[in-house]
Amino acid sequence: MYSNGPANIDKGYRPAYIGEEELVKFLIAYLNIPSPFKYVKEENKYTWQDADKLADAEAGLEHIEDYFKGDFSELRNIIGYQPKNKVKVLFGVKTTADNKQYQTVYTRMFLKNGISDYSKLDADVRSTKEAGALSTSEFDCTDLHEYVVEETSFNTPSSSPFPPQGTNPWGQNN
Numbered sequence: 001m002y003s004n005g006p007a008n009i010d011k012g013y014r015p016a017y018i019g020e021e022e023l024v025k026f027l028i029a030y031l032n033i034p035s036p037f038k039y040v041k042e043e044n045k046y047t048w049q050d051a052d053k054l055a056d057a058e059a060g061l062e063h064i065e066d067y068f069k070g071d072f073s074e075l076r077n078i079i080g081y082q083p084k085n086k087v088k089v090l091f092g093v094k095t096t097a098d099n100k101q102y103q104t105v106y107t108r109m110f111l112k113n114g115i116s117d118y119s120k121l122d123a124d125v126r127s128t129k130e131a132g133a134l135s136t137s138e139f140d141c142t143d144l145h146e147y148v149v150e151e152t153s154f155n156t157p158s159s160s161p162f163p164p165q166g167t168n169p170w171g172q173n174n
Helices: 020-030 051-057 073-081 119-130
Strands: 037-040 045-048 087-095 101-112 137-139
Touching (some): 020 101, 101 119, 101 137
Antiparallel strands (some): 037 045, 087 137
């Protein structure tokens, strides 16, 4: 409702369910659905796509109420349109209160498989963390890679946090 009267919203609109926006974003990335906006370089701004291309950018779920009844056939059909498509998802590590670590997934943004610039994803993660969310999770916006853990050598004095044997750190000799 606006101050001058009701909003001009189509009859098919409804409030989104919790998590629905993220699910639609995932499907947009997975199915490689184009953006409703185009970048106009000469004006250095985004504008709406032409009307004939705008319909290609529509995405939504029609039977989400059925998911709560255990019927996921709509999602199975959607994934079935392009079963070999790929999407980029950001994985991270979440630390629990009892100091256990688990894999977690960043569900606020997904990238189409062809995207190799992760700066917007990284900015979104940082913005989300700065707003106070994800305080127990760590994410790294890079290509998939294997972390290599190197062993710590406690035999050499330079790597040891302890003073060499036979010395007294408080200035008195034994």
